[in-house]
Amino acid sequence: MPVGRAHAIALLGIDGAVVEIEADISQQLPAFVLIGLPDAALGEARDRVRAAAQNSGVPLPSRKLTINLSPAALPKHGSGFDLAIAMAAFAAEGAVSAESVARVVHLGELGLDGRLRPLPGVLPAVLAARRAGFGTVLVPAGNAAEAALVPEIRVVSITSLRDAAIWHGAELEPVEVEPLALAPVARDGTAEHAGDLSEILGNRDAVEALQVAAAGGHHMFLLGPPGAGKTMLAARLPGILPDLEPTAALEVSCIRSLAGLPVAGELPRRPPLEAPHHTASAAAIVGGGSTLIRPGAAARAAHGVLFLDEAPEFAPGALDALRQPLESGVIRIARANATAQFPARFQLLLAANPCPCGNAGARDLVCTCTAMARRRYLGRLSGPLLDRVDIQLRVPRMTAAQLRLHGSEATDSARARERVAEARERARRRLRDTPWRLNAHVPGSWLRTEAGRPSTGATGVLDRALERGAITMRGFDRIVRVAWTLADLDGVERPGSDQVGRALLLRKAAA
Amino acid sequence: MAAKDELGRRGERIAEQHLIERGLVVLDRNWRCQSGEIDLVLRDGDETVFVEVKTRTGLGYGHPLEAITMVKLARLRRLAGEWCEHRRAAGLPVGRIRIDAVGVIAPVDAPARIDHLEGVF
Helix, strand or coil: CCCCEEEEEEEEEEEEEEEEEEEEEECCCEEEECCCCHHHHHHHHHHHHHEEEEEHCCCCCEEEEEEEEECCCCCEEECHHHHHHHHHHHHHHCCCCCCHHHHHCCCEEECCEEEEEEEHHHHHHHHHHHHCCCCEEEEEEEHHHEEEEEEEEEEEEEEEEEHHHHHHHCCCCCCCCCCCCCCCCCCCCHHCCCCHHHHCCHHHHHHHHHHHHHHHHHCEEEECCCCCCCHHHCCCCHHHHCCCCCHHHHHHHHHHCCCCCCCCCCCCCCCCCCCCCCCCCCHHHHEEEECCCECCCHHHHHCCCCCCCCCCHHHHHHHHHHHHHHHHHHEEEEECCCEEEEECCEEEEEEEEEEEEECCCCCCCCCCCCHHHHHHHHHHHCHHHHHHCCCEEECCCCCCCHHHHHHCCCCCCCHHHHHHHHHHHHHHHHCCCCCCCCCHHCHHHCCCCCCCCCCCCCCCHEEEHHHCCCCCHHEEEEEEEEHHHHHHCCCCCCCCHHHHHHHHHHHHHHC | HHHHHHHHHHHHHHHHHHHCCCCEEEEEEEECCCCCEEEEEEEEEEEEEEEEEECCCCEEEEHHHCCCHHHHHHHHHHHHHHHHHHHHHHHCCCCEEEEEEEECCCCCCCCCCCEECCCCC
């Protein structure tokens, strides 16, 4: 009897590899052997496939069925191989067209009644199938809208194993069944960027700094007493970021799909905001898992904002785990049997009180913390982490006078977003011959080239600070980067001493 | 005789008939010794074939071949050894041996279907 072949996708992080599934029927007593490094859930495919085939009216042959998943060395997880295994077995038996089965990629978990269950990670799997050169993919009806987001590949929505067999040429009567939908996941409200910039009273420096952060992609640290509006400011950052580009939107959707969150029928246009609670572990922040490696909050925040409120309350390990993604823009998670990679070019937003009681440095308020407690509190934010944060801002509590003065001059989010988009466009034009898009990503060496240095004499104040040892060379570069963003916002050709001075203020305000 | 034993006997007769039509020669049927019973012993060319027959009236509880377990086949292999000793003691040739399985689906109101697997152990 011929060997039946079908294809499925094994996901590793956001990348997928094509897995060839071979089925052989030998003249021996009935048995079902599954080889090629399956995990426990995949090993159970044996019983799912046998029952589903029986209940779909296409029973497996009463012979020994050997299923091989190749490449054998690649670890394979989960139940998404069920459909491909069943199809390879049918092809080996001759119940369906072997050529037809070998040409397409099959994704889907089987229920015992033969219906196809939707699964997480369909979007990256379909992308991987297209990259591997496949023209058609069979997906469960519950994932069809998600799979259809991928252009240039034919997506066939399948309700049951019987439907799939008929699609491949089995001579069966179609039977109408209720398609299974993805279980709805309750989503917290962070995805909706509620609130407008104009609702922020006073704090004009902070509103301006927020626009600088948005325009240049700079990471930001807000330090201030409770009630100063730090959380309010942070929640409005995604609202002033420009819309996602199609490739970024697809990546955001891929991560959502891998995280098991529902992916709607269209690509998201707005950047995501992730605000993990401060008890989150390092694995919750960067991702983890012993067999199936899942994306963490940092990956879910890719192309958007990762907001860590009460940053000093986070476990030091969880915070420092962010250093590598901040530097490289990707997260690599190594486990015993595999290494997964996730995109992580997010904008980091930290907020903290100046001390445990929160009153240190505030006017007319008495801090009750000891000097030691104050030092320890902010000391939890490690130097290397803060060193990567370009904008460090002190947010004071507003006064009654400010409240009365608040009026027409307040910027609203729509206007701010326009300003940010214009500044980003200037930066893009300037950086068009380089691999970088945003000022925050430009390396220090470029800032010292003819194209990247500020105008002559503008850095006098920085040169003196450097000589005194008040800033490091890395700090110098960061201030120049922010100065470039300020120049883009102001619409000037090159940062002058005005922009450099303001950039220095944005960097040193918290210190 | 209980109904299940009667079904078993009927299945064994159907299997025997099928194998005779295929050109095999019956040497023994329901051969018993202390450790058990061999359903059928036949000669196929110069091979001696020991056959385990399993009969069911339908597929409601699975295919009959699925009910032939490794434990059953291991017992049949031991019994085959004993049968050969008896045979040699009587001064008769044995030749190479083979173990087959025959699944018989014998519905009460339709012709039986036979599934024969050679060399399963």
